[in-house]
Amino acid sequence: xxxxxxxxxxxxxxxxxxxxxxxxxxxxxxxxxxxxxxxxxxxxxxxxxxxxxxxxxxxxxxxxxxxxxxxxxxxxxxxxxxxxxxxxxxxxxxxxxxxxxxxxxxxxxxxxxxxxxxxxxxxxxxxxxxxxxxxxxxxxxxxxxxxxxxxxxxxxxxxxxxxxxxxxxxxxxxxxxxxxxxxxxxxxxxxxxxxxxxxxxxxxxxxxxxxxxxxxxxxxxxxxxxxxxxxxxxxxxxxxxxxxxxxxxxxxxxxxxxxxxxxxxxxxxxxxxxxxxxxxxxxxxxxxxxxxxxxxxxxxxxxxxxxxxxxxxxxxxxxxxxxxxxxxxxxxxxxxxxxxxxxxxxxxxxxxxxxxxxxxxxxxxxxxxxxxxxxxxxxxxxxxxxxxxxxxxxxxxxxxxxxxxxxxxxxxxxxxxxxxxxxxxxx
Amino acid sequence: xxxxxxxxxxxxxxxxxxxxxxxxxxxxxxxxxxxxxxxxxxxxxxxxxxxxxxxxxxxxxxxxxxxxxxxxxxxxxxxxxxxxxxxxxxx
Numbered sequence: 001x002x003x004x005x006x007x008x009x010x011x012x013x014x015x016x017x018x019x020x021x022x023x024x025x026x027x028x029x030x031x032x033x034x035x036x037x038x039x040x041x042x043x044x045x046x047x048x049x050x051x052x053x054x055x056x057x058x059x060x061x062x063x064x065x066x067x068x069x070x071x072x073x074x075x076x077x078x079x080x081x082x083x084x085x086x087x088x089x090x091x092x093x094x095x096x097x098x099x100x101x102x103x104x105x106x107x108x109x110x111x112x113x114x115x116x117x118x119x120x121x122x123x124x125x126x127x128x129x130x131x132x133x134x135x136x137x138x139x140x141x142x143x144x145x146x147x148x149x150x151x152x153x154x155x156x157x158x159x160x161x162x163x164x165x166x167x168x169x170x171x172x173x174x175x176x177x178x179x180x181x182x183x184x185x186x187x188x189x190x191x192x193x194x195x196x197x198x199x200x201x202x203x204x205x206x207x208x209x210x211x212x213x214x215x216x217x218x219x220x221x222x223x224x225x226x227x228x229x230x231x232x233x234x235x236x237x238x239x240x241x242x243x244x245x246x247x248x249x250x251x252x253x254x255x256x257x258x259x260x261x262x263x264x265x266x267x268x269x270x271x272x273x274x275x276x277x278x279x280x281x282x283x284x285x286x287x288x289x290x291x292x293x294x295x296x297x298x299x300x301x302x303x304x305x306x307x308x309x310x311x312x313x314x315x316x317x318x319x320x321x322x323x324x325x326x327x328x329x330x331x332x333x334x335x336x337x338x339x340x341x342x343x344x345x346x347x348x349x350x351x352x353x354x355x356x357x358x359x360x361x362x363x364x365x366x367x368x369x370x371x372x373x374x375x376x377x378x379x380x381x382x383x384x385x386x387x388x389x390x391x392x393x394x395x396x397x398x399x400x401x402x403x404x405x406x407x408x409x410x411x412x413x414x415x416x417x418x419x420x421x422x423x424x425x426x427x
Numbered sequence: 428x429x430x431x432x433x434x435x436x437x438x439x440x441x442x443x444x445x446x447x448x449x450x451x452x453x454x455x456x457x458x459x460x461x462x463x464x465x466x467x468x469x470x471x472x473x474x475x476x477x478x479x480x481x482x483x484x485x486x487x488x489x490x491x492x493x494x495x496x497x498x499x500x501x502x503x504x505x506x507x508x509x510x511x512x513x514x515x516x517x518x
Contacts (some may be wrong), residue, residue, distance in 0.1 A: 030483065042513035044437040047472070047483040049515035070501045149516050197490075202517040203485070209516075210436040219516040226518075254518020302482050305494050319492070324482060 023079035026050040052079045071231040080135040092127035095119035099241035102355035111385040123393035124152035129228035133217035136224040142215035148205035151180030158187035165327045233264025244277040246384035251363040252283040253315040255326030283337035284370035286310035290339035313364040340369040341388040359394030433510040443473040456499040485514045
């Protein structure tokens with residue numbers, strides 16, 4: 001194997017022999033060029049994304065279940081040095097897998113679960129990816145971590161930096177929901193609001209990452225960061241009783257989560273932890289930002305960028321980095337990618353809340369509404385065992401549903417007035 | 428005046444380490460051809476074998492992604508800034 005020295009590698013020679021846990025190389029997904037485990041994200045041969053590759057590893061169900069009660073129970077399958085659970089961090093993961101019988105009944109489906117990642121420390125799945133990124137930031141000597149974010153990642157980076165004793169610089173679009181501004185700024189650190197879309201923020205961060213010595217979790221640390229999403233898939237398999245579902249519906253922003261859930265299932269099969277099972281992977285987008293769904297329908301294997309316009313701001317990435325790979329996964333597994341309107345997203349949020357007591361953010365509404373649409377279109381079999389991913393907490397996107405969620409009645413504080421008004425409600 | 432091309436870190440081995448290179452050209456295609464004559468080998472990193480923009484490269488003329496414009500045929504005015512930026516970040 002030829003290992004190239006990456007021009008971005010500050011200490012390439014020292015890192016050549018490095019092994020991080022069971023991780024051994026970064027490999028280009030496009031041309032298979034390999035690099036040491038440094039702060040690199042794009043192949044200098046072809047600009048393709050770099051992905052962590054591992055040495056052969058032996059993991060058993062017992063070794064996992066006897067591990068920490070967090071995502072670190074899977075640390076042998078992640079690019080982290082041993083003992084990640086003992087270092088300062090938010091310890092995310094092991095969020096509930098909720099059997100959603102009420103939702104299933106309403107939708108006419110047999111078996112539905114919601115993987116509720118709002119149960120993470122900052123209430124979104126981003127705590128998982130940040131945890132892996134911070135482990136590598138620490139290893140590579142960064143004192144400041146940074147990110148481009150649509151909000152959930154901003155929360156996760158600011159909070160995890162505080163816990164880890166690192167500085168943070170977080171870049172967000174200036175039109176973000178007020179809740180996500182507050183829930184980032186409260187942790188301290190520097191919050192940079194950028195006048196522009198997420199894609200503008202992302203471009204800026206790519207340039208800043210090249211100029212400053214910061215560990216950008218989703219730029220120069222992205223190969224490590226992305227691996228953290230595998231733990232969503234690992235947990236689903238473990239929590240189902242060491243087996244795989246028939247289908248998963250994942251929100252699609254960059255497309256990374258969807259591809260990593262699929263990767264997690266394939267790794268568990270390869271390790272003999274679950275029986276081989278054909279899980280169909282479905283992607284869900286908001287119509288106002290649906291570049292991957294459009295490419296799917298058009299039969300394209302590249303994704304033309306769009307300018308986002310949707311209430312699902314956490315999914316508002318018009319130029320998704322992993323779009324081509326998300327397309328590959330859904331086509332290989334027999335899934336699909338569909339999109340839903342903002343009104344359908346609001347209906348999806350309310351349906352999940354009213355049937356299961358789970359208040360999802362807009363991305364969760366996108367998933368529920370897309371699942372309903374795919375059922376109605378006959379694309380998902382109602383008998384299929386389906387896991388819906390809820391990646392964030394509705395408390396962060398109150399604006400989306402505020403107009404629909406007001407007091408049923410407002411009454412003076414007297415018994416007679418209540419009785420009179422309530423008769424109208426219960427009639 | 429000419430057109431200024433901002434070179435990403437991973438392509439600076441081709442530009443002798445320069446972060447910006449001044450070139451000529453009325454369209455993006457011509458700009459890239461001029462850049463290739465200043466920095467031999469660089470265009471093969473940006474364009475694929477068919478001469479199309481690689482799918483993990485973003486090109487901007489001033490602040491606009493050329494995929495929203497006319498791709499490699501996008502006109503480039505004198506004094507414009509062209510940026511080459513890896514596309515695999517974010518999410």
